[in-house]
Amino acid sequence: MAWVAGDRLQGGKYTIERELGRGRFGITYLVKNSKSDRLVIKTLNDELLRSFTQQERERLETMFGQEALKLQKCKHKHIVQVVEVFKEGEHWCLVMEYVDGVSLADLRPPILSEQEALGYIKQIGEALIVVHQNGLIHRDVHPGNILLGNRERQSEAVLIDFDLALDFDHILTTSRTKETSDGFTPPELYAKGTIARAYSDIYSLAATLYKLLTGITPVNAVKRKVDGEHLVSPKEFNPQISDRTNQAILTGMKLDPKERSQSMPEWLDSLGLTGETRQPESAGVPNTNLNQEKKINWTAIAAIGTLLSGIAALIVIFKPSPPTSPPSLSPGPSSTKTP
Structure with missing residues (x-):
């Protein structure tokens, strides 16, 4: 049966405030819990259930309960959060946050x-x-x-x-x-x-x-x-x-x-x-672009090392020589000390 304001569910845990909406399959109610927090309860439309055979009713109730439990697992900040799923009499009820x-x-x-x-x-x-x-x-x-x-x-x-x-x-x-x-x-x-x-x-x-x-x-x-x-x-x-x-x-x-x-x-x-949320590349499949990038980076590092070595050699070559002793008065080539 459809509930009205003041009806209490789950032994007084939830109190119906008013009906929020009604579709062909479900009815949604605004309720308060024992702490006076506002919540929403969704259940199947009783008028719809009466139009089915007993077997169809049981099948529909089962499907509703199964999907309600699945929805309870859908934890995401942009999905209305499910507080709990329970059965009141013959009807499955889905308790959700009130947004x-x-x-x-x-x-x-x-x-x-x-x-x-x-x-x-x-x-x-x-x-x-x-x-x-x-x-x-x-x-x-x-x-x-x-x-x-x-x-x-x-x-x-x-x-x-x-x-x-x-x-x-x-x-x-x-x-x-x-x-x-x-x-x-x-x-x-x-x-x-x-x-x-x-x-x-x-x-x-x-x-x-x-x-x-x-x-x-x-x-x-x-x-x-x-x-x-x-x-x-x-x-x-x-x-x-x-x-x-x-x-x-x-x-x-x-x-x-x-x-x-x-x-x-x-x-x-x-x-x-x-x-920013694309799937990562498959495990075991090399990322050729990344490998190429690494290769280029190592090549660059090696080139810099070679350049620095060359500069060091030039410094050695062009480093000024220290003062030498006066040239010998004896004939023959003068001697030069290697620094």
């Missing part, structure tokens, strides 16, 4: 400078790398799910509202249309029986960057794919966007997933955001 901040969807003015926008995209992109490494896909990245929270006296982007167990939809025959975020959802997530991959989050993050730099929500992926509607280049709306960023956005929003970057590090690198 009190404005979302990127509510920024005024709505258009950011390229430098500022790329800063937030880098933060969320690095967060998604951790998510993907833990076997999860966010599936609903858009400006409304990125909050700017004040941490360490800085405004930092925090990724929230993971669509846990959304892949349960591939078991059913229903459409995903109700769960999509218009303009930010990739075309493959509209199709029945499709499981999201890393390139799905790349599409959504590229669309988010599009919105941050233009103030315009990109055209719906289905309209592009089915109706042939054209995706206007973001640079046409904002000529100040660099060619590199413009191209990275367009590549990230390719309709065919195979034409996008296949990993988040790859896409971030196309934006010039991960140069």
Whole structure:
């Protein structure tokens, strides 16, 4: 059942303050713990569960619990932190930190400078790398799910509202249309029986960057794919966007997933955001450039040593001789002492 203000969970450990939001799969509540700290609890939508068979309900609950435990392992400062996972009655509950901040969807003015926008995209992109490494896909990245929270006296982007167990939809025959975020959802997530991959989050993050730099929500992926509607280049709306960023956005929003970057590090690198975090060279493979550089350095050192030796020899040759004794009065060549 849905909870209301005043309901207590886990024997009074958490008290419901109010409902924050409701989707097809989940309901999110603002709660207080026994120390009066504000937290967020997410659980499955009871109305949804009632529409399934008992077997489907059990399957969905299991998937939600499994993904909640995976999310708990995603430790990153730009991911909303999971406090704990527990079961209240039949329902799995995910307890998360409460991030009190404005979302990127509510920024005024709505258009950011390229430098500022790329800063937030880098933060969320690095967060998604951790998510993907833990076997999860966010599936609903858009400006409304990125909050700017004040941490360490800085405004930092925090990724929230993971669509846990959304892949349960591939078991059913229903459409995903109700769960999509218009303009930010990739075309493959509209199709029945499709499981999201890393390139799905790349599409959504590229669309988010599009919105941050233009103030315009990109055209719906289905309209592009089915109706042939054209995706206007973001640079046409904002000529100040660099060619590199413009191209990275367009590549990230390719309709065919195979034409996008296949990993988040790859896409971030196309934006010039991960140069310092590239993979080290494979062990056992010599770095010819480094070896050449070392060779040049040793050659230079040897050359300097030779030069110094030559200078020393010249000093010896041209060193003034000490005074000599008066020349002999006897006939014959004069003698000269070697210094």
